[in-house]
Amino acid sequence: xxxxxxxxxxxxxxxxxxxxxxxxxxxxxxxxxxxxxxxxxxxxxxxxxxxxxxxxxxxxxxxxxxxxxxxxxxxxxxxxxxxxxxxxxxxxxxxxxxxxxxxxxxxxxxxxxxxxxxxxxxxxxxxxxxxxxxxxxxxxxxxxxxxxxxxxxxxxxxxxxxxxxxxxxxxxxxxxxxxxxxxxxxxxxxxxxxxxxxxxxxxxxxxxxxxxxxxxxxxxxxxxxxxxxxxxxxxxxxxxxxxxxxxxxxxxxxxxxxxxxxxxxxxxxxxxxxxxxxxxxxxxxxxxxxxxxxxxxxxxxxxxxxxxxxxxxxxxxxxxxxxxxxxxxxxxxxxxxxxxxxxxxxxxxxxxxxxxxxxxxxxxxxxxxxxxxxxxxxxxxxxxxxxxxxxxxxxxxxxxxxxxxxxxxxxxxxxxxxxx
Amino acid sequence: xxxxxxxxxxxxxxxxxxxxxxxxxxxxxxxxxxxxxxxxxxxxxxxxxxxxxxxxxxxxxxxxxxxxxxxxxxxxxxxxxxxxxxxxxxxxxxxxxxxxxxxxxxxxxxxxxxxxxxxxxxxxxxxxxxxxxxxxxxxxxxxxxxxxxxxxxxxxxxxxxxxxxxxxxxxxxxxxxxxxxxxxxxxxxxxxxxxxxxxxxxxxxxxxxxxxxxxxxxxxxxxxxxxxxxxxxxxxxxxxxxxxxxxxxxxxxxxxxxxxxxxxxxxxxxxxxxxxxxxxxxxxxxxxxxxxxxxxxxxxxxxxxxxxxxxxxxxxxxxxxxxxxxxxxxxxxxxxxxxxxxxxxxxxxxxxxxxxxxxxxxxxxxxxxxxxxxxxxxxxxxxxxxxxxxxxxxxxxxxxxxxxxxxxxxxxxxxxxxxx
Numbered sequence: 097x098x099x100x101x102x103x104x105x106x107x108x109x110x111x112x113x114x115x116x117x118x119x120x121x122x123x124x125x126x127x128x129x130x131x132x133x134x135x136x137x138x139x140x141x142x143x144x145x146x147x148x149x150x151x152x153x154x155x156x157x158x159x160x161x162x163x164x165x166x167x168x169x170x171x172x173x174x175x176x177x178x179x180x181x182x183x184x185x186x187x188x189x190x191x192x193x194x195x196x197x198x199x200x201x202x203x204x205x206x207x208x209x210x211x212x213x214x215x216x217x218x219x220x221x222x223x224x225x226x227x228x229x230x231x232x233x234x235x236x237x238x239x240x241x242x243x244x245x246x247x248x249x250x251x252x253x254x255x256x257x258x259x260x261x262x263x264x265x266x267x268x269x270x271x272x273x274x275x276x277x278x279x280x281x282x283x284x285x286x287x288x289x290x291x292x293x294x295x296x297x298x299x300x301x302x303x304x305x306x307x308x309x310x311x312x313x314x315x316x317x318x319x320x321x322x323x324x325x326x327x328x329x330x331x332x333x334x335x336x337x338x339x340x341x342x343x344x345x346x347x348x349x350x351x352x353x354x355x356x357x358x359x360x361x362x363x364x365x366x367x368x369x370x371x372x373x374x375x376x377x378x379x380x381x382x383x384x385x386x387x388x389x390x391x392x393x394x395x396x397x398x399x400x401x402x403x404x405x406x407x408x409x410x411x412x413x414x415x416x417x418x419x420x421x422x423x424x425x426x427x428x429x430x431x432x433x434x435x436x437x438x439x440x441x442x443x444x445x446x447x448x449x450x451x452x453x454x455x456x457x458x459x460x461x462x463x464x465x466x467x468x469x470x471x472x473x474x475x476x477x478x479x480x481x482x483x484x485x486x487x488x489x490x491x492x493x494x495x496x497x498x499x500x501x502x503x504x505x506x507x508x509x510x511x512x513x514x515x516x
Numbered sequence: 517x518x519x520x521x522x523x524x525x526x527x528x529x530x531x532x533x534x535x536x537x538x539x540x541x542x543x544x545x546x547x548x549x550x551x552x553x554x555x556x557x558x559x560x561x562x563x564x565x566x567x568x569x570x571x572x573x574x575x576x577x578x579x580x581x582x583x584x585x586x587x588x589x590x591x592x593x594x595x596x597x598x599x600x601x602x603x604x605x606x607x608x609x610x611x612x613x614x615x616x617x618x619x620x621x622x623x624x625x626x627x628x629x630x631x632x633x634x635x636x637x638x639x640x641x642x643x644x645x646x647x648x649x650x651x652x653x654x655x656x657x658x659x660x661x662x663x664x665x666x667x668x669x670x671x672x673x674x675x676x677x678x679x680x681x682x683x684x685x686x687x688x689x690x691x692x693x694x695x696x697x698x699x700x701x702x703x704x705x706x707x708x709x710x711x712x713x714x715x716x717x718x719x720x721x722x723x724x725x726x727x728x729x730x731x732x733x734x735x736x737x738x739x740x741x742x743x744x745x746x747x748x749x750x751x752x753x754x755x756x757x758x759x760x761x762x763x764x765x766x767x768x769x770x771x772x773x774x775x776x777x778x779x780x781x782x783x784x785x786x787x788x789x790x791x792x793x794x795x796x797x798x799x800x801x802x803x804x805x806x807x808x809x810x811x812x813x814x815x816x817x818x819x820x821x822x823x824x825x826x827x828x829x830x831x832x833x834x835x836x837x838x839x840x841x842x843x844x845x846x847x848x849x850x851x852x853x854x855x856x857x858x859x860x861x862x863x864x865x866x867x868x869x870x871x872x873x874x875x876x877x878x879x880x881x882x883x884x885x886x887x888x889x890x891x892x893x894x895x896x897x898x899x900x901x902x903x904x905x906x907x908x909x910x911x912x913x914x915x916x917x918x919x920x921x922x923x924x925x926x927x928x929x930x931x932x933x934x935x936x
Contacts, residue, residue, distance in 0.1 A: 111541075111542070111545070111558065112545055112555045112556065112557075112558070113545060113546070113549050113555075114541075114542045114543065114544070114545030114546025114547070114548070114549055114555075115542075115546070116542065117537040117538060117539045117541075117542040118537060118538050118541070118542070118558070119537045121531075121534075121537075121538070121560070122531070122534045122535075122536065122537040122538070123534065124534070125531070125532055125533060125534030126533065126534025126535070127534070128534070129533050129534055135532045135533075135534075136532065136561070136562065136567060137532075137559065137560060137561060137567075137571070138531065138532070138538070138558070138559070138560035139557065139558070139559055139560075140541070140557060140558035140559075141556070141557060142556065147556060147557075150578070151557070154574060158570070290590060290591075290631075290632045290634065290635060291632065293591055293632075293634075294632050294634075297592075301592070309529075310591070311530070312673070375823075377802075377805075380806075380809075381805050381806055381808070381809025381810075381814070381818075382797075382802035382803065382804070382805025382806035382807075382809060382821060382823070383802065383806045383809075384802070385797075385801050385802025385805070385806075385823040386801055386802035386803045386805075386806040388801070389800075389801025389802060389803075389823070389825070389914075390801075390911070390914075392876070392877050392878075392910060394801070394825075395825055395826075398801075398825055399825060399826055399828075399829060400822070400823045400824050400825045400826060400829040400833070401802060401822070401823035402820070402821070402822050402823070402833070403795075403802070403805040403809070403820045403821035403822070403823070404820050405809070405814075405815055405818055405819060405820045406815075406819050406820060406863075408819075408864065409819060409820040409863055412862065413820070413822070413833065413862060413863075442832065442833060443826075443829060443833075444828065456812070457812050458812075467625075485625075487624065487625040488624065488625075489652060490812060491810070494809075494810075
């Protein structure tokens with residue numbers, strides 16, 4: 097196993113002003129993880145020579161792979177190469193091949209019109225470095241080793257940084273890594289994070305490699321299994337029994353392994369079953385339809401939806417019996433069932449889901465508390481309704497209500513009890 | 517201007533694995549900037565006591581405001597409070613008021629069903645600290661001063677972190693700041709970023725304080741006016757003429773000042789006019805309905821929507837003439853108009869918008885290119901249609917098509933030409 101320790105230093109005042117998030121550090125970290133190299137720190141500093149130097153000296157004392165992003169451009173506040181060379185006792189030298197590439201870039205892109213001479217400052221590179229070609233911009237990157245520390249410098253613009261890391265830095269770093277890290281995400285809906293953790297805790301702390309880590313995620317949970325190994329096949333063999341054990345403990349609340357979302361799982365299940373669905377939404381206001389149609393190919397299973405925010409729309413469009421609403425109110429088990437049945441009929445779909453509830457901030461004329469939500473599934477075998485209390489946070493009420501609608505479809509199509 | 521130096525330390529292995537970007541540091545930095553406080557460093561460390569301690573000791577040596585995010589939860593790998601207390605020589609004490617809030621949160625949210633006892637670990641707080649209430653989760657935050665260094669601890673989940681910073685940390689920090697930075701956002705839709713920049717460029721570079729900065733934002737633009745001043749009133753007086761000048765240059769493409777979104781602007785305009793709307797969505801698949809109902813109080817103006825993904829739904833639910841679809845196809849100016857007119861009739865709303873288009877990745881039977889979208893507005897005075905080419909990126913096609921629908925409502929209600 098590799099024992100290298102890496103630190104990413106991102107240079108840019110715009111990061112410290114909060115104009116952008118540090119997606120370079122995220123993207124590089126994810127790729128380092130694939131390489132099996134440990135990233136222990138991210139540091140962000142502004143375009144300031146003195147503070148960058150101090151940050152580099154701290155990094156030298158605790159890491160042996162230092163990756164910088166940003167500050168390679170042609171303007172006066174781009175100083176990463178100068179500062180790093182000073183810290184590591186290297187000279188900057190003019191590189192004619194790099195200069196020619198910069199000229200070619202402008203020739204290709206702008207027909208030579210507007211290349212200002214300061215662009216050639218980017219052709220000064222640390223003596224004896226490995227030059228990283230920039231496939232989407234002008235500033236080349238580079239790498240060198242000095243006193244056992246590997247220094248890699250990448251440009252700041254996210255597309256340039258990501259492409260250069262993938263094409264040049266990964267091959268450079270691969271020789272430092274023995275093996276890699278692989279992981280799987282077990283996606284879970286229907287139990288809370290602390291609940292999941294109680295169930296898994298003893299098993300979790302007993303593991304080191306593979307490891308098991310719980311995450312909360314917008315009203316659902318996931319649990320990540322990660323293995324460090326020499327090869328992917330070895331890692332998979334190590335992870336399989338752990339995933340099996342998690343399946344035994346969490347069972348029906350697991351909706352998928354490595355799927356993007358519960359709606360994506362539903363789309364696949366519906367396709368496999370050759371079935372279609374539609375929806376009738378009140379409190380989720382279009383969110384269910386929006387989430388399924390976010391996925392390319394949704395039209396294969398989704399016939400459409402009605403957002404019926406008023407009683408008249410529930411009656412007029414979905415054919416809900418006015419007497420049901422009068423007797424039980426719009427937010428009720430009975431109305432939810434009638435809405436799902438109405439959508440199924442109107443859209444001629446095999447299944448239909450519905451939501452009716454009080455997303456807040458105010459309650460309705462029934463006086464039921466905010467967070468009261470009914471979610472229904474209508475199928476050829478009948479209609480089920482879940483009665484839920486989803487709290488007082490409006491975005492969360494809507495998100496979790498939509499999760500429930502998809503979860504009912506998932507459970508129906510996998511032969512599990514649909515009601516909770 | 518204040519001379520304090522702040523550092524943000526974000527704690528979380530998921531950041532070092534590249535699972536998520538450090539949006540907490542971005543959001544806090546942006547709000548620090550509003551306060552006129554300088555952030556000089558961001559540091560990210562994993563859930564590791566020793567490395568966190570080392571990072572805190574470095575931060576103590578170079579900053580006098582240390583803000584941590586993450587590691588306040590109830591699980592064994594949440595250790596931020598313990599480590600920070602050790603670094604600053606404080607004891608952790610059980611806080612009964614904080615414990616009661618956590619119990620109340622579970623009572624409210626889950627009727628006490630499933631609060632596991634480990635949640636009460638979150639009620640241990642540094643002795644003598646200022647407690648920060650968590651409005652969207654369970655873990656309280658806190659702040660204390662020790663040896664001239666201010667330490668603030670905030671939870672990691674972005675919504676909790678952002679809300680707590682705004683509601684509790686900002687008031688705490690405001691007294692450290694002399695003067696501050698204030699800004700306004702001019703929200704713009706209908707011209708591209710480079711176009712906006714061409715129009716504003718000469719004026720923009722002539723300004724220093726207030727300054728003017730352009731941003732691109734998911735198919736729309738904004739331009740931020742920022743002033744540094746001793747008081748808010750002074751800042752406002754400095755910004756007013758700049759905003760006036762931008763209004764003269766960008767004119768009808770400006771949809772609002774400091775509004776959250778174009779749909780929020782529409783909600784207000786519809787309320788002011790005492791009018792309602794509905795929608796009929798094909799390629800946007802529920803996104804328009806979802807966006808308006810994201811806003812509390814939408815039911816005052818929104819009657820409902822139909823997501824008609826199939827021709828049968830367009831005909832059956834909206835009453836679109838089958839002959840129109842047969843002659844002109846589903847993605848056409850004529851179908852868009854008929855969908856909007858149908859929605860207006862079916863939902864009995866004053867206005868209605870519709871979308872029909874090819875979001876991709878594949879085209880439809882008409883063979884029109886991906887990105888072809890028609891957006892219509894039906895009103896008592898007649899129907900307008902915009903014919904658009906929105907490119908090949910599916911999420912962007914959907915987002916921008918929805919922007920156009922709201923923009924047509926905005927232009928109608930402000931007496932501007934509705935077609936582009």
